[in-house]
Structures are given as structure tokens and as C-alpha cells.
Amino acid sequence: MDLFAHPYASFLAEVNKPGRYIGAEHGAIKKDWDSVEARVCLAFPDVYDIGMSHLGYRILYNLLNADSRILAERCYTPYVDMLAKLEERGLPIASLESVRALREFDMVGFSLQFELTYTNVLLMIDRGGIPLRAADRGEEDPLVVAGGPVATHAEAVAPFFDAILVGDGEEAAKEMVLSWMAGKKAGKTRRERLEDLAQLTGVYVPSLYGTEVDPDTGFHVVSRPTELDHQGRLPPFPIERRLVPDLNEYPFPDTFPVGGPEAIFDRMSIEVARGCTEGCRFCQAGMIYRPVRERDPKDVVDTVLRALEKSGQDEVSLTALSTADVSCISPLIKRLVEKTAPERVSLSVASLRAYGLAEELLDDMRKVRASGLTFAPEAGTQRMRDVINKNVTEEQLLQTAERVFSRGFDKMKLYFILGLPTETDEDVLGIAQVGQNALNVGRRVGKRPNVTVSVSVHVPKPHTPFQWCKMDDLEEVQRKQGMLRAALRGKKGITLRLHDSTTSELEGVLARGDRRIADVVESAYRSGAHFDSWDDHYKAQAWDDAFAEHGIERAPFLDTLPLSARLPWDHLDIGLEDGFLAREYKKALSSRLSPPCGKARGMFIHHTNTVDAAADERKLVCYDCGIACDLGRMRSERLRFLGEMGATDRAQRAVLPVLNTPPPTAPVAPPLDVTMPPAAAAPASPPPDVTMLDEPLDDEPLDDASIDDQLALAAEDPAGLAGAATPSPQKSPAAPTRARRPEFYRPPRPGSAPVRLRLAFEKTGPSALIGHLDLIRELPRVVRRAGVRTAYTEGFHPKPDMSFGPALALGLVSLDEYVDIKLIDPPPAAELIECLNRASSGGLRFHGAVWLGPNDPGIAKIINRADYLLGVPEAELGPDPEALLRKRLAAYEARPDVGVWRDVKGIKRLIDVRAGVTTLTLAGDEAVPSVRRAGVVGRLRWLAATVPISPSGAVRSREIVEALFERADVPHLGIRVALRGGEWSPLDLGRHQKVAAPSVLKQVVVDEGVAFESAPLEISPA
């Protein structure tokens, strides 16, 4: 869509990250609205940056669009600044791709990831033009559906949904939309279509089910329906969740829109497995996604390679609830690294554990760019960890800390949960003690260690063994948080992070709430509640008032629930056998562990080669949870996957994990106040069970992801690494060792030496709304998508080797931008530009290229001037626009100095516009071609300005308009027409060389038969 034809065009540049709303990314799917049978809007109840990282959403977007009968578009919650703009103008919330209001779709599907997004769901339904409650929707209104993990217990918002999909969406989403449309075509009423949907496995239609009061709790629980539907059927009861037994029937998508504002996890992520075997008793995902289903590793590798090619991304993340428990994770990583490391693709592995693979990877982790690692012991004492079924001892955790800090990491983040069932003050203080003990280990073996103790609040979630447990009330949580603050006050080297207790309590009520809570949610929304999970937007008073208005107490929903009670989510059968959760609950109360299932007893990690796997004939652990795993198939599938990855002999085991043994070092002094056995006497098994989480530490990129480099070493020198696997008596305890520079570990890149080029490009249309930082991320991706190899910088953080011209203000169109970039074996210039333009979208277009020689200064040293056209709407200028502009220009010229204030992060700076603008005049006809090329339409009067650019910056176009009109609110549109070095284009190399000498790189150009040698190639705009 042309940016200037976009319904939001007049105010897009006034909101933060306008690229969130325009759907102009590369890979966005735009189908013809009128040529499909069904139109689906995938709605994510949070901002673009969060929703774009969600994998389930990616799966459905591709899966639905793959069907020629269906169109699927995206919609995220507009952030508050955009919400205000839409409200001012009476505009509805609309999809990204076709900017259609939600009410125009046949189906709107919400992904429920978190209870605190409920008010955002209401906001999107309401402001999307759809009646809020299902009961109020008419025949033509869209079908409003919920899915995602929270859909397994969404009774608190059930009245707002026509249908709730429980379980996997791969098959069911399409079935639902097609059934809905078929019913419409057949002339069925809305009610009849809903009755048809209810017959699909996994689909809960709340309006077909009544509620009754449970005598034990007073909760309103869903009752068995007795009314026959239009075909004489009863709606199913309970509603069985939908399960895709074999994920490989639904290959993970290798494409998704890229090039918009940065998402929180801005990389190619792929789900390698669904489900988890660990059985942590507080973890809902570990219960509702059973059984573990692994994707074929060969497909994973193929998908990753295709996705990298299509997206141009250079970072891959393998994700699963517990990636280390994926049976072939070691050979899978090895295979991926072999394929991707030479091209400097970074690999991250989410939720690794510090045992098994992660433990061994840790040995060399410091050789890559991570400065810290994150672990999740969850509880502060052994008793508490036994209660929650976290199979880890403090000794094991501290051994891990020793390995972390002794390898030069200086930061460690530990995640804990406060308010777990049976928690005592001793358990609370245990959290502080674990943090302190980890720090002591760090001080003993590391340099300036820092430990972050991050503490969230336990919310007992439905469908877990803790679903009956009392949640600590606000006062108690705050008392315990106070204990932690006091225990760690003044402790240098420890940072305490506490989760907001108020929103946790609300989350607890919404999670265990019954249908009555829907009234509360609606009232809170109508009082302005939205973005409840965002600290700065949470409106406690709106919620307090809403609970009071409906006379509903929160306490009963947070109290201990009797095992005999019927619960508001009991009608949704997620596959667990009735007694399983209760058995686990009772085991928890007696601090009894349930070791991981699906593995041989005593095994904490899977065998990493077919020899060991085939030789192990022990039975796999199973607790008969009701899921009825096919353990025989599980075993044979694992063998097959290992075989596919070539992990067929024991040597494989050694190759990957231990990449390089540190040199022997002298033992260090024992810990100060840490009780732990000397490392040499440490038990060989079980290994530590702490979780490494793939997320940033203290706002610094964690880069545990960046095992690429060390793994690249494995690819480079596997034989040497295999030898390093033999444990060395001197190896532990290890003193800090000097980390080798990572480039030593990276495989050399094939191809010729990189050549330096200068590319000229324009940013028109939607790309004008991509900020400079996002452009820096996107441009190398364009180059990779074009099939051209970028050179990377050396050092701990290799980056594409490129430098840009001066940054462009957001919203400004530019016809003349530059980047100097190093490429490996690029094609001839004309072909290069053609390839780049094929890989670009959204108005990013390349139009010039020149090879640079050693005497050619970089772009930043050349550019010292920018030419702008500034368009002001005639409507702003009164009946005689030209006369007004001339009057303004004369007044501007007459003033000795013209200052405007610039706000730099809250600090005001006076900018002298007169001194910072060389010329400012009315533009004549010569501006017309540029205005046309920029795609600007409408009645505007244009001014031409020339602005000098110095190392300290330049006057901005907005400031020129403000200085001219002596007002900051005059709307205008800016076009950067040219960047120049003096009078000359940066492509005109002869004008900028310090020493006139023939460029070595000219030969490259000549060899490739390009006629212009070092002269610029200009391609006229389309």
C-alpha cells in the first residue's frame, strides 16, 4: 500500500514506532480480499514487538494463508499513543495488511498467552467494531475465537468469545473457519453455526453451556448441557482438547514478515519440540502440552536453512519448553553449526539446562560473547525444590556457579518463585542465601562477579498439581518481599529484582476465576484498564472499583480449594487422568520427587548417539498421567533422529559438548561460607538441574545464544575436540583463564577477500517509517536475501561490516541515502542492484553502486550537506499560500538569530536555526520531479532548504518549519532530496579522494566487465 494512501498517513509519523501499524514488511502476505471464501484476522492482545515473536502466531499465519480459500491478516494492540490518535479520529482498530476493521473479517482469533492481556482483548473487540459480548453479536458479525495456553482456563472471559479452541491449532483453526463459512453459505443461523463448531474436537462454545454453583467453593462451574442442537446432538462434555500427535505433519514455517520494527526476539526461531518431561509442579505448560512431540531434526535443519535464505536473518533460535531434553539436541546443534557458522549465523538455544549438553557447552561458553548466564533454580531450599519437583541440589547449583564464574563470566541471573505452596520464612531467606552463596563462589573463582536474584510471585495455575493451592495474599507477598530486601540490603554484587505483587494477585483471580469475573473484566476495561501487564499502565483503582461494583471478593479465588471441588476449568479435558494431578499434589505436600518421565530411570539427559541409545534397554519412566504416550515409538523415533543426524557412534558424544579444555590450573582456595564438596570429590551424577534461560541479563544481550562460535570450533576441528572430552584431574576446580579471542574459534569464510562498496538507495513509502536502527538491522538482511554475502567485523560481537550516512528522522522520505558495505564475491554492479531491489520491499530501493578503493574515504567523512524539500499543506497557509510563505521567509530573514528548543532525553537545547541552515527559499518547478519520485500527492507548498552536516549534527527539518512559522505544531512533510560532499555526490569518488591514485578495486570492477569502472552507476527511478 502506498504510504500516502494509508488511512493513518496523516498521523503515522506522530506515533512511536509507526512501522508497527503499516504491514509493509518483507514477507507480509496480502491476498485479494474479494477472491477468497474466508477472511481471518489473527489478533494478538499486545503490541507488535511482542506479538511478532510468538511462534504459534507464525504457524497459523502461514498455515491459513497456504489455503487459497482463506486470507489471514495480523492485528496487534495499538500502543496507547496510537489508540489516542484512532479515538480522536473515530477510526477502528484494523488489520495490518489491508487496514480493515476487525468487524469486517469472518473470524477474529485471539491468542491468549497471559491473563493480564484480557482487557486488551476487550479493547480490540470493542474498538475493532464488534459487539463486546458473544450474546450481543448478530448474524453478520465475525466469529470471535480464543486459543493459546490460557484458553485452557479462560472462563473469566468466556462470555466475550463465540468459541474457545483448547489445544493445538494446526488442524482446528482451518476446520473452524471453513465450518463457519460453510454454515453461512448454507443459510444457517449464527446459533446453528456455533452448534456445528461445538462438534469439532477441542472447540468449546461457552454459550451452549450453562453454569451451576459448586457447593464446596461457591464457584460457578460449567454444567453438562441437556439441550439438543439443531441436528439433535448434545454438545460434548467434557470438551476434549485438540492434539496434533505428530508435529511433522505440520512443518514449521520457513517464512514470516521481516523488516518492521524490532521484535523482542528478533531472530529466526523454530520450535524443535512441544511438551516437556520434567514435571515441574507449578508449570502449566509442562502439563497442558503433553506428550512430548519432537520435530524431525532433519526437517528442522532444512527449515532453518530455507528460513535464513528467505528472511536474510543471521540469528537462529531453537526453542522448546526444555531444549536440553530434546532427544537429539546435541547432534542437531552440531549439524546446524556446520551448515551456518561459516556464514556467521548466530545460534541460540532457549531453556537449556546446566546439566548434560548445557553443562558441557558451559566449558567453553566464555569463548563466545556472553558475559552472563541465567538459571532457574526456582526455590531457595532443598525442601522447597522437592515440593515443586525441581530435581536440583544447592551443591549442584553451586558447582554450576563455579563453572560459570571460573570461565570468566561475570554475571549470573537466578530466577526464583516466591509464595510456593508450603513456603516458610526459612525458604524465603534461602533464596537470598542461594544468591549470596553463588556470589561467594564467583568471588572465589571469578573476577567482579554479579548475581541478579529475580523473584516472581507464584500464581497457582489451573491444570497443574498446584491448582488447589492457596496463593499468598498481597500482604504476605509484600512481607516476604520485605524479608528478601532486608536480607540482601547493602550486599555488594547482588541485585534483587522483585515482581509486582499487585498484578500477580489479579493474575491469580483471572486464572482461577469463573464466569462471574467477566463482569469485573468488562467494568475494569470500561474504566480505562488495558495493558495491565505493563507496570506504567496498570490501573489498580479501575480493578478495585470493578470488583466492588459487582460485589465479588478476590479472596475465595486465591484460597486453598478442596480436592473434592468442581473447578471452573474442569469441563475442559486436557488429557490428564483425573487422579494424576491430585497424586502429584499429595507428593508435593510430602516433599516427594517425581523424576522426569519418558527417560530411563536415573537418566537426566538423553543418549547422544545411537550406540548408547540402542544398548540401553531400561524401561522408560512413566506415571500413567493419562496422556498414554507410546513409549516404544518414542524410543524408536529417538534412535531414528540420532541416526538422521549422523550421531551413530560414541565419539559423537565427545565432539560437541567439550570444545576446548582450558589449560590445567592450580587449585584455588576453598569457598568462604559455601558448603560444597571439593569439585574433585563431587558426585558424578546426577548432574545439576538448573535451567538456562535464553533472555537478556540486566539489559545486556545475554548471548548464551551465541554458542555459534564455540560450536563453530567443533565444526572446524572435531578431532581435536573429541580428545578434549576426556576429563582431566586438573581441570576442576578451575581458576579463571584468559578467554581466547573468539575469531580464533570461527571457521574461515570461504570466498575471496571482501570488497568495499558504496550503495545509494532511497526510502520512500512505508520504509520512511522505519527508524534508523531498524534500517541498520534490515539492510544486511536485504543483502543476504539477495543472495550476496556480507563481510563481518571481528571481535566478540561480529556485525555486518557497514557504515551509514547521517541518520534520517522518522517519517522523512529520502531519495538519496548511502551505505558503505563490505561484500564477499558480489555480482557485477547492475546485477547487484537488481538483486537487492528484488529482495527489498516497502519503498526501500537501491539506485546506485560504486566499488571503493583504499584511497576512498568512508561515507561519514564525505557527507557535509543535505538538501531538503519541506512541504506544508496549503490548508495551513490561508487563502494565499505563496504570499504567506514569502511573508514568513522575509520575517525569518529579518531576525538576527532564530532559535528553537530541542528536547534531548528531557534536556532542552537551544538550536540556532539561522546558523544551521545555509539557504531557505520557496521551491519552484524544479522540485516537481523529486516530489513525484517521493510519491507525495496532495496540495502542498514546498520550501527548499540546504543544511550543513557536521560531526556534531545538523538542524532538523521539523526545526526549520518551527523556526519559520514560530510554532511547533505546523504539519509538514519532508523529503531529503540529496546528501552531498560539498557539491558532489558521494558516488562521485574522484571528487572525494584524498590522494588521486588508481583504486585496486577498480580492477575488480573491470574484471567483471562493468563499464563504469569507479564511476557511479545511476539507475533512474521507476
Ligand code: SF4
Ligand atoms: S504418559 Fe507417562 S511418559 Fe507420557 S507424559 Fe504421561 S507420565 Fe510422561
